Amino acid sequence: MQIAIMGAGAVGCYYGALLARAGHAVTLIGRAAHVEAIHQNGLVLETASGRETFSVAASTEVEALRGAELVLFCVKSNDTETAGAAMAVKLADSAVVLSLQNGVDNAERLAAIAGREVIPVVVYAAVAMAGPGHVRHHGRGELALGASTRSEPLARLFQAAGVQAAVADNVTGMLWAKLVINCAWNAVSAVTQMPYGALMAVEGVRDMVIALVRECQRVAQACGVTLPEDIERSTLMIADTMAGQRSSTAQDLARARPSEIEHLNGFIVRQAQAHGMATPINHTLLVLIRALTQGHPSSDISPA
Structure with missing residues (x-):
């Protein structure tokens, strides 16, 4: 083919x-x-x-x-x-x-x-x-x-x-589940330039990831999306299954390339606003990545 x-x-x-x-x-x-x-x-x-x-x-x-x-x-x-x-x-x-x-x-x-x-x-x-x-x-x-x-x-x-x-x-639910995992890890890995396993060893990161997942769960529910029951566990497991990996957002920042943050945490923030909800953790991570990428050139048909 x-x-x-x-x-x-x-x-x-x-x-x-x-x-x-x-x-x-x-x-x-x-x-x-x-x-x-x-x-x-x-x-x-x-x-x-x-x-x-x-x-x-x-x-x-x-x-x-x-x-x-x-x-x-x-x-x-x-x-x-x-x-x-x-x-x-x-x-x-x-x-x-x-x-x-x-x-x-x-x-x-x-x-x-x-x-x-x-x-x-x-x-x-x-x-x-x-x-x-x-x-x-x-x-x-x-x-x-x-x-x-x-x-x-x-x-x-x-x-x-x-x-x-x-x-x-239920590909929509699966896409949302992956979105939640990306929202939980991508920006944090990008800000710190650390891989997932090392991040989990930092005091407070586990609690922050859990809080962020629950924030995303509330938004998904408001949007009529059913997430897998084990979404919290599967998000935390990334620190084990992909311990040595830095996020794609971290790699984008390291190369001074535009990131997808507006379609990750930014998407959650916009959906929350549309439903009159606050998402302070997602919003904070979104703003931090915006600040770190300020002045990066725009991309043209850039690969994921």
Whole structure:
């Protein structure tokens, strides 16, 4: 299958590498330094099992999407509308689009811009770029696809590539659950530039995470969203299962790039305000990240 990755950062490159290994024709669309490294050295995937290099197409131009049968849309939430509009005119009518993004409303926003169905996908993968054209896998890698007539065949496609993938009955609840986990950890990791395991060892962090989760639970309830009963436990477990990982927001700040904070804690704050609720912890973290990113350049089709 002809597969394009729009906004090929760590997430896009990881799944792009696995799909290329499975024999699919993969095209990565991303930043110039990334594309140049792939042209010179191939796409490098580093896992606990070792290091592999894949020959894939790569481009900085959206034009490279032409001919794609499947598109994995992996851009930052901030860039959904801009990238979606640029992509829409290049796609074949039969192309299938998956949103592998943080946040809960990207598929809906992208569908409105692109004028086509977009299937939301919840991503559970700890991956990071170790350098241009070099993605490092730290753990997990499962995908949960939203329900669609096309979802079951796509789940099987990922499964054949070695990815644990399934169609979810309640993808909205799963997206919200991941949002809560991101709200609990991303900003704190970014402000401190510390990984999750080290953060949990700091006195008071555990209590703060629990308070933040409960704050998000109240907002979710006001929005009519049912979160998993174990959301508090699963959020705390991140400190164990991803102990050595810094958040994507921490990595964005370290590289002086725009973060997705407005679509994480910022989303919770806006939803709370719409329901006449206060979310002081989320609001504090949002403001701190805004202050730390003040003056960062805006991005253009930046990878998640």
